[in-house]
Amino acid sequence: MDDTIRDMHAMEILDSRGNPTVAVRLELADGSSVVSRVPAGASTGAHEAVELRDRDMSRYRGLGVSQAIHNVNTIIGPALKDLPVTEQLAVDQRMIEIDGDPQKARLGANAILAVSLAVMAAAAKCRRQPLYRYIGGLNAALLPVPLLNVLNGGAHADNNVDIQEFMLVPVGAATFREGLQMAQETYQALKALLQSQSLRTAVGDEGGFAPDLQSNRHALDLLVEAMERAHLKPGQDMVLALDVAANELKQGDGYRLEGDVLTGMQLIDYYQHLVRDYPVISIEDGLAEDDWDHWQLLNDRLGDRIQLVGDDLFVTNPARIARGIDEASANAVLIKPNQIGTVSETLEAIRLTQSAGWNAVVSHRSGETEDTTIADLAVAINGGQIKTGAPARGERIAKYNRLLAIEQADSSLSYAGWEAFRR
Numbered sequence: 001m002d003d004t005i006r007d008m009h010a011m012e013i014l015d016s017r018g019n020p021t022v023a024v025r026l027e028l029a030d031g032s033s034v035v036s037r038v039p040a041g042a043s044t045g046a047h048e049a050v051e052l053r054d055r056d057m058s059r060y061r062g063l064g065v066s067q068a069i070h071n072v073n074t075i076i077g078p079a080l081k082d083l084p085v086t087e088q089l090a091v092d093q094r095m096i097e098i099d100g101d102p103q104k105a106r107l108g109a110n111a112i113l114a115v116s117l118a119v120m121a122a123a124a125k126c127r128r129q130p131l132y133r134y135i136g137g138l139n140a141a142l143l144p145v146p147l148l149n150v151l152n153g154g155a156h157a158d159n160n161v162d163i164q165e166f167m168l169v170p171v172g173a174a175t176f177r178e179g180l181q182m183a184q185e186t187y188q189a190l191k192a193l194l195q196s197q198s199l200r201t202a203v204g205d206e207g208g209f210a211p212d213l214q215s216n217r218h219a220l221d222l223l224v225e226a227m228e229r230a231h232l233k234p235g236q237d238m239v240l241a242l243d244v245a246a247n248e249l250k251q252g253d254g255y256r257l258e259g260d261v262l263t264g265m266q267l268i269d270y271y272q273h274l275v276r277d278y279p280v281i282s283i284e285d286g287l288a289e290d291d292w293d294h295w296q297l298l299n300d301r302l303g304d305r306i307q308l309v310g311d312d313l314f315v316t317n318p319a320r321i322a323r324g325i326d327e328a329s330a331n332a333v334l335i336k337p338n339q340i341g342t343v344s345e346t347l348e349a350i351r352l353t354q355s356a357g358w359n360a361v362v363s364h365r366s367g368e369t370e371d372t373t374i375a376d377l378a379v380a381i382n383g384g385q386i387k388t389g390a391p392a393r394g395e396r397i398a399k400y401n402r403l404l405a406i407e408q409a410d411s412s413l414s415y416a417g418w419e420a421f422r423r
């Protein structure tokens with residue numbers, strides 16, 4: 001059969017931070033081939049699947065992935081030889097069994113995901129379908145609203161802003177293309193605004209600016225002003241989303257914010273005030289990854305007004321998402337395939353999320369490559385949202401350009417717009 005795996009080769013490549021990551025070239029029996037590349041996080045959650053790193057300090061400061069490469073070439077490859085790529089679940093299951101560790105620590109989630117993504121891409125190629133159509137079938141109907149991280153703090157930047165990401169959300173656009181343009185013009189307006197105030201315009205890992213600012217509110221004021229300078233109506237044409245990455249703020253039982261240590265309740269009050277004063281439609285990781293009690297209180301307080309997204313809380317893990325649904329901890333899940341390590345488990349996490357009426361927000365990592373799989377995934381699942389960085393830096397732009405190409409080629413798809421945030 002043409003759709004069976006003939007061979008696969010893993011290779012150590014570099015991600016957008018210049019750190020090593022895993023690429024896999026998979027060859028089918030018919031001679032055709034595909035390449036996949038996996039991303040890597042910086043503010044990674046404790047409950048994520050394990051990214052296997054060599055820890056050999058004589059290479060790449062210990063960040064080499066030669067062991068993961070070796071695992072693909074000598075263990076996974078031979079075990080999957082001659083299996084059909086259309087059997088995604090069986091392939092993924094096989095790798096999960098061989099690994100045997102709940103966090104995929106033996107073969108490495110980076111090794112496993114690279115193969116899983118390559119298998120999916122190869123199957124789409126065999127079927128002669130665009131990747132989003134192969135994954136989503138006839139049901140794929142929506143182009144996502146992009147959440148563009150244009151101002152950085154936290155672990156992604158060397159400045160004094162605590163909130164990791166401030167994102168532009170062009171909900172009022174009629175098409176994806178128009179939404180991207182609105183965001184790009186706001187990003188450029190923000191740059192000019194920063195320059196006019198002698199603030200730094202160097203960018204962080206995801207392409208957002210990373211100036212030293214007086215406070216988080218200062219950042220929000222600048223974003224609202226940038227929208228106005230780009231001739232947009234804040235709250236109507238464009239809204240804002242935050243990723244607090246609150247794990248990184250944790251201090252003892254509390255959270256360190258702008259020089260003070262706040263209790264979980266005080267932090268919730270703080271968010272309530274931000275949401276009152278600014279057009280913030282979504283807050284991700286407002287609380288730490290194991291602070292389930294405060295997550296529930298936050299959702300109780302704000303969950304009927306804004307989107308509350310669990311990233312480090314859920315780590316794309318169906319078991320943790322099930323607990324969140326049970327306890328009404330949030331109303332959305334950030335979906336990062338490399339947090340769980342296979343395509344099948346990622347799709348299971350998405351099904352579970354959506355079956356609870358929650359939003360599934362497909363996301364990049366801060367360390368990315370030119371791989372654009374997540375753009376197709378966002379379209380395939382009708383998630384209505386994608387988080388993939390600023391309108392700058394090649395590895396971020398690759399995803400946006402893929403979405404532009406999908407929109408251009410397929411008139412059956414429509415832009416999610418406000419609908420993405422109406423549950």
Ligand code: PGA
Pocket residue numbers: 040041042043044045243245311363364365366367
């Ligand atoms: P990471 O950050 O990829 O460094 O984990 C992205 C995020 O927190 O959403």
Ligand code: ZN
Pocket residue numbers: 243245284285311312334
């Ligand atoms: Zn996050």
